[in-house]
Every structure is written in C-alpha cells, then in structure tokens.
Amino acid sequence: MTTVLAEVGFYEPVWIQILKALVIFAVGLQIVPIVLLAERKILGRFQQRYGPNRVGPFGALQPLADIGKLLWKEEFRPKTSIGFLFVLAPIISIITATATLAAVPFGNVVDIFGEPVGLYGIDVNIGILYVFAFGAIAFYGLVLGGWASGSKYSFLGAMRAAAQLISYEVAGGLAVVGVVMMAGSLSLTEIVEAQAADGMWFVVPQFVGFLVFLTAAFAETNRAPFDLAEADAELVGGYNTEYGGGGFATYFMAEYLNIVVLSAITATLFLGGWLLPFGIDPPTWVDPLVVIAKIGALSFFFIWIRATLPRLRYDQLMSFGWKILLPLATINTLVTAILVVVW
C-alpha cells in the first residue's frame, strides 16, 4: 500500500502516524487556552488591572469556564441566514487552522522504540506552500460566515477580512521567497536544517523579510492593529456578529489556533525552529520544548502589539499593504536573489 497523500521522507507505520496526529493536536490544542488566558492576563497588566483571577488558582480555569458558557448557550441563527453555509463556515475555519498545524516541525527525525519518527505531522516537499494553500481556503471560512449570516455588519466584516487577507497574503508570500532561496528548499524541516548549516538564523540575513512576514501574520490572523474585520466599535463584531454559542467558540478557537500556528511557522522560517542560539546542542528530547517556548514568545509578542498599537484606518491598512509592504517584500526578494547567486 502506498500512502500518497502523506508522502514523507521515509515510510512510517500507520500506528505511528495516528499516534503523531493525536499527540500533535493534543499539544497544539492545549496551547490555545494557555494563550487565551495569557492574553487576558497580560492585557490586564498592560491596562493597569488584574485580569481574570476568580476561577481557579490565579484564574487558570477561566478558559474552561468560558468554553462551558459558550457551549451551553442557545444556538441561535438569524432568519435571513443561509442554514448550511452558516454552519459550514466556522468548520472550514477550524479545519484549515488545525490542518496547518500538521506542517509545523517540532524536531527532526528521532528514534522512538526503535522506529525512526519525524517530530512533525507531515514533511511534504511543498512545505511552506501547504501552509499558504490552507491559508487560501481559510478565507472561505470568514467570507461564507459573514455572507451566510444575512446581516449587514457581518457582510461588511467579511468583505474587509477578504480584502485584507488577499492583500497581505501576497506580501507574506513574497517575504518567504527570500528564506526559500537561502535554504534552497520549500520543506520546513530542511529550512531549519539550512539555518543549522549556516550557523545563523534567517532572521539575521532576512530581517526585512521577517518584519514583512510578521506584519502579514498580524493581518492574516485579524489581530490588532489589523483587526478591521472585527472592529467592535464599527461593526459590532464583524463576520462573527451573528454567531453565538458553539459557532462563535469555533471561530474564536480558530483565531487563537491561527496565532499559535503562525507563531510556529515564523519560528521555523526565521528563528531557527528547534535550534538554540550560540551553538548549544541539547539532547533531542528538548527540541519540541524549544519550539513551544518560541511559540510562546511570539504569541506574547502578538499580545504585546495588541495592547500597544491602535487600530489602523481601513484605507491606511490597504495602502500600507500594497504600497509599502509589497514593494518592500519585492525588493527584499530581488536583493536576496542577487546575493544568493553572487555568493
């Protein structure tokens, strides 16, 4: 039997693949409530207040309480909404977010019980394109949600989200081209190995690309200062205005999962994945912890930016994406291409 859909560098038995899927998603989905709680706590500190501290020790059970509240709410949908699309849209969002998680490498190939196992879901040779492909599908989750709600606010939010996603996806994609050219591969594990071989994380030679990619990541996750799609003050809530209970929880979860995934992708592409700086070479079991620590640091950066910067105006968002970010990414790609050939 040949498993074509999950083409890996070597063939792993089916039980290992299933086990890997379970472990990766268990760990990945556990990070989400931690980021959620951390965001509320840190935002509280930034705004001179305590943040949640009533439920459980230090408010640690707050995410659980939130989820419980959302799940026990009545499922409501507007009369003007379109039934099956209204249900389908959040599902698309969460599926694409989790599918992208599979491409994140937490370490290289290690021996577990005598079997060589790659510490990643899949290592396809299209690597980073896989991430962008699912990013492209994620667009439909937002737009269909907004459109199928049959409400003006939802529709406006969805259109904003759509315009924002396509504008910043271009710049983000171009920013990655520099990394791909330096690594000579699209595969995420090989990109990390190229950084080990160079003895330098790509954030140093590709600093412009790093900034552009990070900015695009903020825009793709609809986070402040690019949270135009769910600007509460203008749109009541954006594409998810009409969602309550489970549907809202799904969108919420997808948003935070996207933060985790994009942090992980940024860490892999620019911050050396599972590598430690200054040539420290720990035992292999530390590798996943290093990746998780980097995810945590980048997620903190996401929250930090949200607490610091005000929301952009819509036309500023568009002209920033097309007139500053895109030319910057293009020039970065050109310069990198020339330098790679010359050296």
Added chain:
Amino acid sequence: MAPVFFFIAALGAIAGAIGVVVLRHPLYSVLSLVFHLLSLAALFLLLRAEFVAAAQVVVYAGAVMVLYVFVVAYVGGTQEPVDLPGGARARLLSFGVVGLLLVELLIATLGSGLSAVGEEGAAYEPGFGSPAQIGELLLTDFLLAFEVSSFLLLIAAVGAVVLARRRGGVDDGEVEGRISVAQLLAPEGLGSMAESVSGRSGVTDEPEGRG
C-alpha cells in the same frame, strides 16, 4: 487507499462541475466551482504532483475564486435566479452544442489519449513533480514559454493600471488617504478626528477635542 481517494475526488470534481451549471444562485455556482477545483487538487496529489496541487489551491481556489466571490457577493447577491433569454429553443440548442462537444472530446480521448494508457500507468521516478524538478524544467526546456507568459501577465497588469487611471479610479479621492513610511514612523499631533480627516497632516482648522 489510492483508488478510494481517486473515486472520492473524481466524483467530487464531477459533482462540482455539474453544480456550477445547474445551481441557480450565482454564489452557489461559484462555491461549487471552488469545490470542483479543490477536488482537482486532490487528483493532482494522487498523481504525485504536489506542487501543481498547491498551485491549484493557492492560485485558483485562493486568488481567482476570491475575486469571483467578491464580485458575486457585491453585485449579484440577488435572490431571483438567473433566467435565460430565448426560452425553450435556446435550451434545446445548448443541449445540441453540448452533445457535439461531447462527441468531439470522445473522439479525441478514445482516438489518441486512451491508447497511451496502459495497465501499469506511467513509470514513477523519485523527485517527479517536485518543485525542484518543475523549476528546472521551467528554466531549461520551457524557458521561452515561461518568459512569454510572464510578459503576458505583466502586460495585463500594466493594462489594468492604465484602464483604472483613465477612469480616474486610482488617483481620485485617494490622495488624502495616502500615507508614507515617514508618516507612519513619525506620528504628528495626537491622532484626533480632525487630523484623520485631513490625512494625518497635522493641519487643524477646527479646535482639537471636538472630534
């Protein structure tokens, strides 16, 4: 497993294609076209053409269809179905044309294409369909076609800008909202409403605090 995936994806592709034609609401047509394209991407994956599959999703499902969704959601979001002018005669004629097209396609595939397909299928060599190999082919064997098509895209992009300028769509009304790096880095004033209306220039012809 591969045959199962093949039949799921193939049925999906056919169902999507039929849906595009049969469904009356324009947005549903677009969505079933998206479904069709995603099924095609799955078929490409089964042929070990990962790069083509990813390009299919990113370019067609991700960029081209997004444009369709935009246009349909903005313009064609009406409830009344599209009705064909011409009635029954036009419908009959269209069936005739479709029949002719089918015959032509059958002649083409049965006559030439199918005879090349054996029981075993084409030989698979490692690295086939990988980005590296496709890149190499594009820059060696198909260099001319590659360059010509990129020129075509460049011409199309320039043409779009020219058309937009001729209608005054690019410059008009956008001058105020234009920002530069310098303006972003050096915030002037306090970000009042008056400032945002006058394009962040810091010019205030009305007292601060009213905004």
